[in-house]
Amino acid sequence: MKVHYGRQIIQPKIATSSEKFTISPAFIAHVCQRCGQKNNEKLPNNHFYCQACLSLGRVSSHDVLLSYPEPNDFTGEVILSWQGRLTRQQQDVSDELIETLARQREHLIWAVTGAGKTEMLFPVIYQALKQKLRVAIVSPRIDVIVELAPRLRQAFSQTDMVVLHGAQTEDYRYTQLVLATTHQMLRFKSAFDLLIVDEVDSFPYAGDKMLEHAVETARKSHSALIYLSATPTKALQKRVKHHELMASYLPLRFHQHLLPTLNTKIVSDWRKKLPAKFLKQIRQLTQNHGRFLIFVPKVADLKPVFQMIEKHFPDINGAYVHAADPYRQEKVQKMRDEAYQYLVTTTILERGVTFPGIDVLILGADEAIFSENALVQIAGRVGRSKDRPTGLVLAYIQHTTLKIRAAQHQIKQMNRRGKRLGGQ
Amino acid sequence: MTCRLCQEFLDDHASLLQTFGFIKWQKRQICQVCEATFSLIKTGCLGCGRNQDTQQLCYDCQRWQQQGKQLLNHQALYQYNDAMRQFMQQYKFNGDYALRAIFNHELIQKVQTIATDMVVPIPVSQHTMFTRGFNQTTGLIAGIKYQSILQVRTTQKSHQSQFNRQERLTREQIFTVKEGVSLQGKQILLIDDVYTTGNTLFHAADLLYELGAENVKSLSLAR
Numbered sequence: 272m273k274v275h276y277g278r279q280i281i282q283p284k285i286a287t288s289s290e291k292f293t294i295s296p297a298f299i300a301h302v303c304q305r306c307g308q309k310n311n312e313k314l315p316n317n318h319f320y321c322q323a324c325l326s327l328g329r330v331s332s333h334d335v336l337l338s339y340p341e342p343n344d345f346t347g348e349v350i351l352s353w354q355g356r357l358t359r360q361q362q363d364v365s366d367e368l369i370e371t372l373a374r375q376r377e378h379l380i381w382a383v384t385g386a387g388k389t390e391m392l393f394p395v396i397y398q399a400l401k402q403k404l405r406v407a408i409v410s411p412r413i414d415v416i417v418e419l420a421p422r423l424r425q426a427f428s429q430t431d432m433v434v435l436h437g438a439q440t441e442d443y444r445y446t447q448l449v450l451a452t453t454h455q456m457l458r459f460k461s462a463f464d465l466l467i468v469d470e471v472d473s474f475p476y477a478g479d480k481m482l483e484h485a486v487e488t489a490r491k492s493h494s495a496l497i498y499l500s501a502t503p504t505k506a507l508q509k510r511v512k513h514h515e516l517m518a519s520y521l522p523l524r525f526h527q528h529l530l531p532t533l534n535t536k537i538v539s540d541w542r543k544k545l546p547a548k549f550l551k552q553i554r555q556l557t558q559n560h561g562r563f564l565i566f567v568p569k570v571a572d573l574k575p576v577f578q579m580i581e582k583h584f585p586d587i588n589g590a591y592v593h594a595a596d597p598y599r600q601e602k603v604q605k606m607r608d609e610a611y612q613y614l615v616t617t618t619i620l621e622r623g624v625t626f627p628g629i630d631v632l633i634l635g636a637d638e639a640i641f642s643e644n645a646l647v648q649i650a651g652r653v654g655r656s657k658d659r660p661t662g663l664v665l666a667y668i669q670h671t672t673l674k675i676r677a678a679q680h681q682i683k684q685m686n687r688r689g690k691r692l693g694g695q
Numbered sequence: 696m697t698c699r700l701c702q703e704f705l706d707d708h709a710s711l712l713q714t715f716g717f718i719k720w721q722k723r724q725i726c727q728v729c730e731a732t733f734s735l736i737k738t739g740c741l742g743c744g745r746n747q748d749t750q751q752l753c754y755d756c757q758r759w760q761q762q763g764k765q766l767l768n769h770q771a772l773y774q775y776n777d778a779m780r781q782f783m784q785q786y787k788f789n790g791d792y793a794l795r796a797i798f799n800h801e802l803i804q805k806v807q808t809i810a811t812d813m814v815v816p817i818p819v820s821q822h823t824m825f826t827r828g829f830n831q832t833t834g835l836i837a838g839i840k841y842q843s844i845l846q847v848r849t850t851q852k853s854h855q856s857q858f859n860r861q862e863r864l865t866r867e868q869i870f871t872v873k874e875g876v877s878l879q880g881k882q883i884l885l886i887d888d889v890y891t892t893g894n895t896l897f898h899a900a901d902l903l904y905e906l907g908a909e910n911v912k913s914l915s916l917a918r
């Protein structure tokens with residue numbers, strides 16, 4: 272029974288259950304009651320099923336939804352094993368979050384990449400766990416979840432935590448702490464007292480009504496909701512402006528250094544032949560044993576670019592990786608373990624993934640796929656460690672674009688605010 | 696339009712001849728990458744359609760013959776490989792009925808090459824109709840005229856020993872035929888989604904022969 276606390280389950284109408292579930296219809300006026308969408312596909316005999324949330328198991332008009340209330344049945348001691356210290360600015364934000372929890376409010380943390388968001392969350396999570404509250408930390412991106420998991424396990428070593436995402440095989444179990452992709456929230460109902468949405472601006476959350484619905488149903492009606500973002504969407508910014516959403520602003524990285532600036536180099540068609548400037552840059556980086564990421568616009572660019580680099584630099588180890596790559600996690604891990612000196616990648620590694628001390632080169636930064644926020648996020652991969660708080664962000668372009676200028680402007684603005692706080 | 700299996704965008708254009716209706720244009724359902732993961736059966740066992748180098752009867756079919764069965768001349772379009780297993784998982788068990796469109800056109804074309812008086816799909820149980828909500832086989836061949844004369848028998852426990860062989864065979868039957876259907880002298884084409892052991896199709900064929908069918912053949916999407 273315990274395994275069903277706070278969950279929402281699909282069951283055929285003809286099945287019977289002796290447990291004390293709350294039974295509710297799967298559809299009301301053709302709107303799916305699990306995901307809130309009206310996107311149905313026909314079945315024979317005037318029946319239908321929801322296509323929007325199909326990947327989490329089908330909801331059809333042959334089914335009902337079962338749910339079981341969340342009783343906060345948690346025992347055991349909670350220990351915060353994290354030993355680090357917060358900076359002044361981090362401490363201020365952290366205090367605001369404790370307040371958010373106490374008052375069951377919504378709050379946005381608008382923090383530059385590398386501000387140390389996760390550490391700022393530890394105190395509020397700790398506070399919630401001590402009060403026997405149930406906590407979920409979600410992100411639309413699997414990479415973010417995979418990177419967060421060991422850090423949370425380490426910080427709350429006495430608290431059981433289940434990690435849920437599409438590419439993993441761990442079975443669900445009832446835990447006080449849940450780390451999951453936003454999608455997984457569709458399987459919960461009124462379960463969480465504190466829900467934290469990391470990278471709230473990133474695809475596929477931004478503008479996705481279904482995932483917004485998932486977050487709304489998974490939290491209890493009296494609960495706290497925290498959003499984190501380095502590049503909030505215009506919609507979120509608007510809510511802040513109209514005082515519908517409280518926000519704290521953190522323009523400075525944890526090591527008190529400013530964001531690296533985005534520099535451009537004009538080159539000719541790099542798809543035909545890698546530009547001499549670009550190759551020279553790589554030579555320089557490798558001579559200094561530097562590690563780097565190369566971003567390209569399309570999946571189709573990965574292999575040719577990688578092969579050309581390999582031809583010029585046969586002695587250095589690297590790889591290319593894309594979203595659907597079956598070896599994606601392994602390759603990222605190898606980069607982390609320094610078995611690779613570089614990765615050629617698409618925008619999938621634009622956020623969440625951190626490699627200390629890297630530089631970044633972007634080929635075709637003038638192409639449509641690189642939005643203003645994507646460029647800011649990519650630049651944010653650089654200068655993440657205390658030992659090397661700066662680094663290169665070089666965009667190789669054929670023409671300058673408004674998006675590149677907007678990204679440069681965004682970085683400059685954050686740095687201006689950071690400087691006021693003593694950043695350098 | 697995106698690929699029904701991997702959601703990649705489909706770059707699909709009709710050629711000039713197709714646009715003007717000289718060649719019938721079939722809208723692409725899946726992308727070329729996904730398409731390449733399925734494996735067509737080019738030559739197969741004459742009895743069961745199993746993918747092999749020659750049409751020679753395979754070991755299983757020789758055994759069926761020894762048991763006195765009339766072979767089904769079964770034909771299957773595709774091998775039951777990983778891609779097909781995943782497709783069936785998604786279509787049948789996750790219940791994504793929309794995926795029936797992927798192989799529909801090919802199956803219709805195949806049925807049209809087989810001489811038959813009556814196309815009969817293998818049925819699903821009432822329980823399946825109330826949970827899955829569809830018969831995966833009739834979904835696959837939607838658009839063809841077929842007769843749903845077979846029904847899954849609702850199981851009834853009984854003392855096997857009371858019956859003679861003939862009665863026992865009927866008892867073991869997993870299907871029944873709707874009342875009032877005449878099969879005398881009919882050529883019948885049975886259709887199933889996947890041919891695994893052949894048991895299901897032979898059960899159905901036994902019953903149809905008993906009721907006077909002259910010839911029973913079979914076809915499936917995968918083998």
Ligand SMILES: [Zn+2]
Pocket residue numbers: 303304305306307308321322323324325330
């Ligand atoms: Zn739905």
Ligand SMILES: [Zn+2]
Pocket residue numbers: 698699700701702703725726727728729730
């Ligand atoms: Zn595909």
Ligand SMILES: [Zn+2]
Pocket residue numbers: 740741742743744745752753754755756
């Ligand atoms: Zn055979």
